[in-house]
Amino acid sequence: MIENYTDIGASTPEAIKISRKSRELISSIIGDRSLEDRITQRCVIATGDPSTAEIMRFQNDPFQAGLKALERGAPIYVDIKMVQAGVLKKGHTSPIEAFIDKGDELAASRGITRTSAGVLALNEKLSGSIVVI
Template identity: 50%
Template sequence: MYIDPGADTPEGYTISKTSRALARQVVGDRTPEDRIRQRCAISVGDFVMADLVRIKGDSISAGLSALAKGAPIITDIHMVQMGIRKKEHSSEVLCALDFGGEISAERGITRSSAGLIALRDRLEGAIVVIGNAPSSLLSLCSMVREEGVRPALVIGMAVGFVNAAESKEVLRTLDIPSISTQGTRGGTPPAVAAMNEIITMYVERTRGE
């Protein structure tokens, strides 16, 4: 049975169901990973996005397990934070921009990078969702590689022409579950879409559907 926890009116549900049916036909619908690709394509209105999604490790299971534990979801910017569904799970959704102001001023680094550094102790076992800032993804990758920080899952979809593609390539070299996009494309919509699809799967599991 198809559900969309984010659709709360008959019209919204119909739109969501119709979009998903089309995405199933074009993207495929054999695996849970296909569902992530479907949702990312829908989020930007372009099926090319589905071909750019890279899923490493047992990312979906890692995300579901983290949600079951109530692990925090940490985002790079407020737009990503606002887009992530808050209902039907107990995970707190935090934004790096709300932390690390002194670190940013002292080191001259971006606020999103500084925020992740400030949240270092909360990154362990967390889900990190980066939909904008390559600098924050590079900082996170450095903490994983050099300090042994181990998020449960990283959704890394940094966007732009400066270090976006490179930061995601670094992410894919790490031995942690990740969902990312190839190249310069990415952004808040697919990052939020990937996270919300995992939340939808979590809702299905808790409802026994």
């Protein structure tokens, strides 16, 4: 188990207690051996679906890349506004923007989703950023 882990989203005694209980339950299902396990736990908690763990894959040291991006204030792009609302605003200065609404005209002209059009519209800005789907 990774010691001294703190859920930076939990700031009240009740929230910390709930976070710890959730982590205990999920770590008994997922494991608690690595950073990958911690991220997987968080995704399972967020979705409420343990099968999420079965589809997650980590390649090319995403933790170090993500931390470096946050240190330099790289933008965080998310697919939808609900995800934007869920990204913690603590511990970094990165702006958080949603793809949706960034390419509405493109979506209409190509007959694609607004989120897909937003990705296309922001294409050149995505290099070096953090993308959350």
